[in-house]
Amino acid sequence: MKERIEIVASGFGGQGVVRLGQIIGETGVRQGLHVTMLKSHGTEMRGGYVRSQVVLSEEIIDSPMCESPDYFIALSSAAYERFKDTVPEGGLILYDPAFVEKIDEALPCRQERFPAKELSVEHFENPLFANSLVLGRVARLVDVLDKEEMLESLLEVIPKFHDRNREAFRLGYEYGG
Amino acid sequence: MKRFLETGNFAITEGAILAGCRFFAGYPITPATELAEAMSLRLPQVGGIYLQAEDECAAMHMCVGAALGGMKAMTATSGPGFILYADPYGWALGCETPMVVLNSGRVGPVSGITGAPGQGEFYLMRYPTQGGNFETICLAPNTAQECMAMTVEAFYLSERFRMPVSVLADQLITDGFEDISVPENEDEMKEMGFRTWPREICRGPEFYPASDALDVPPVVLGHNTGALCSDWTPTEEGYDIEEVEAHHKHAYRLIYKVRNNRDLFSHHYEKKYMGDDPDLVVVSYGSPSRVVNTAVEKARSQGLKVGSLRLINIWPFPDEHFDRQCKYLCVELNWDGQLVREVQRAAPKGSGVHFMGTCGDLPTTPDLIETFEKLLKNEPIRRKGWVLEEW
Numbered sequence: 001m002k003e004r005i006e007i008v009a010s011g012f013g014g015q016g017v018v019r020l021g022q023i024i025g026e027t028g029v030r031q032g033l034h035v036t037m038l039k040s041h042g043t044e045m046r047g048g049y050v051r052s053q054v055v056l057s058e059e060i061i062d063s064p065m066c067e068s069p070d071y072f073i074a075l076s077s078a079a080y081e082r083f084k085d086t087v088p089e090g091g092l093i094l095y096d097p098a099f100v101e102k103i104d105e106a107l108p109c110r111q112e113r114f115p116a117k118e119l120s121v122e123h124f125e126n127p128l129f130a131n132s133l134v135l136g137r138v139a140r141l142v143d144v145l146d147k148e149e150m151l152e153s154l155l156e157v158i159p160k161f162h163d164r165n166r167e168a169f170r171l172g173y174e175y176g177g
Numbered sequence: 178m179k180r181f182l183e184t185g186n187f188a189i190t191e192g193a194i195l196a197g198c199r200f201f202a203g204y205p206i207t208p209a210t211e212l213a214e215a216m217s218l219r220l221p222q223v224g225g226i227y228l229q230a231e232d233e234c235a236a237m238h239m240c241v242g243a244a245l246g247g248m249k250a251m252t253a254t255s256g257p258g259f260i261l262y263a264d265p266y267g268w269a270l271g272c273e274t275p276m277v278v279l280n281s282g283r284v285g286p287v288s289g290i291t292g293a294p295g296q297g298e299f300y301l302m303r304y305p306t307q308g309g310n311f312e313t314i315c316l317a318p319n320t321a322q323e324c325m326a327m328t329v330e331a332f333y334l335s336e337r338f339r340m341p342v343s344v345l346a347d348q349l350i351t352d353g354f355e356d357i358s359v360p361e362n363e364d365e366m367k368e369m370g371f372r373t374w375p376r377e378i379c380r381g382p383e384f385y386p387a388s389d390a391l392d393v394p395p396v397v398l399g400h401n402t403g404a405l406c407s408d409w410t411p412t413e414e415g416y417d418i419e420e421v422e423a424h425h426k427h428a429y430r431l432i433y434k435v436r437n438n439r440d441l442f443s444h445h446y447e448k449k450y451m452g453d454d455p456d457l458v459v460v461s462y463g464s465p466s467r468v469v470n471t472a473v474e475k476a477r478s479q480g481l482k483v484g485s486l487r488l489i490n491i492w493p494f495p496d497e498h499f500d501r502q503c504k505y506l507c508v509e510l511n512w513d514g515q516l517v518r519e520v521q522r523a524a525p526k527g528s529g530v531h532f533m534g535t536c537g538d539l540p541t542t543p544d545l546i547e548t549f550e551k552l553l554k555n556e557p558i559r560r561k562g563w564v565l566e567e568w
Contacts, residue, residue: 037354
């Protein structure tokens with residue numbers, strides 16, 4: 001694996017951005033990697049800006065900052081606008097079109113549209129499982145992350161609705177064939 | 178050894194419990210709220226007591242009370258709460274009461290920004306109360322794992338020096354998640370370099386000796402020792418007295434028990450690329466030091482002769498690291514420059530001592546490397562439009 005892999009998730013409070021980072025980080029720990037996961041947020045419990053920055057490495061991690069993220073999960077327009085330019089060529093932005101409507105086509109990185117909220121409502125009549133869909137997608141896209149460890153981490157960190165979370169994770173993983 | 182993805186707050190809680198802490202009183206505040214939460218869960222599991230106080234001033238008073246009752250105690254807060262410790266902190270210093278105080282820095286002044294890191298309390302950790310006539314010991318970890326280690330160490334030092342010892346972290350360290358290893362038995366604790374010291378009881382008749390001696394057991398009330406404890410100047414036997422001679426003896430102890438025994442903790446620092454007399458030494462503590470280490474490593478690969486000095490024991494200030502005349506750059510999470518003033522004082526005359534501040538976010542690696550390059554070329558450095566003066 002690369003010396004370090006940087007994953008950023010950002011959106012607004014209440015979307016589960018911190019949990020998302022935590023589950024990815026937990027997966028890293030289960031796989032024996034060193035992990036840092038920073039969370040930054042405003043005062044509000046819901047609605048304010050939130051960002052998780054995850055670094056995975058086989059070595060001890062000095063800087064926990066994601067200055068040049070390999071993966072950026074954009075869950076709001078504001079987050080997309082704020083961090084899109086940090087993603088280098090070879091990086092990937094995963095965005096949910098329910099929150100990020102306007103895409104900057106001029107970016108050097110790859111951008112993947114992933115309608116997590118829409119899929120969650122379609123399959124579960126509830127937007128609550130969007131993040132489990134995202135995590136399934138992340139497990140598929142990030143080579144170093146093991147699918148089964150990620151699912152186990154998800155089920156451990158989110159102790160409720162195991163069946164639906166498992167199903168959402170599978171849908172995300174298998175999205176697009 | 179158990180391995181977790183957990184926060185610095187969790188790591189500190191586990192460290193405190195490993196060190197024998199069985200009393201915590203606090204008032205929740207971001208970014209130390211989860212510490213109070215973890216303590217409220219963990220302490221009852223090990224037979225300890227968690228108390229949520231009405232405010233920070235009361236919380237630390239409760240800890241002083243618990244320590245005077247013979248328990249190892251701790252409180253934790255952030256900057257806005259730390260200032261409310263001023264009154265009980267003085268009491269604990271004066272009565273030589275061992276306990277541990279954690280401050281997780283956020284952006285100030287006052288409430289500032291809750292969920293972002295700051296380093297505005299460098300000097301407040303040195304002078305947490307009024308009156309002077311004392312030294313303080315402060316340790317500043319930069320990872321969750323080191324938070325655990327320094328919490329254990331703070332309890333150890335607090336017993337041996339008979340005084341409150343503080344740990345200064347920041348929001349990124351206490352709120353951030355990292356992989357941490359928690360020892361499960363004494364052998365594993367020793368393997369990880371953890372030192373512990375039991376709570377002993379001073380039996381008198383000298384309760385406040387006029388010496389710099391270590392390992393004088395603390396005053397514990399209620400054990401029929403005849404000990405007294407108040408916030409007035411004590412005689413050596415522990416009686417209140419308002420008299421200059423007695424005060425001079427007491428002040429000597431509060432100052433010189435620390436100054437004369439610094440070798441017990443002065444090994445808490447980290448040096449990288451310092452072996453070949455670098456032209457520029459980057460000085461930092463806490464979370465910015467992690468980006469500094471990354472930047473210094475990259476700068477070295479670009480041929481810049483830069484070294485990193487990370488302070489862990491920040492008070493008493495370790496002057497001994499600044500014996501070379503060279504350029505120094507202090508990287509801090511504040512805009513006003515605090516650590517830099519101390520480095521300027523400690524460095525030999527003729528050293529160029531510079532300051533690079535940011536607040537709420539860590540500095541970036543490219544910004545740091547650009548600053549190193551400019552300093553090495555004797556060019557002025559700037560940050561966010563401010564001309565940064567030579568200190």
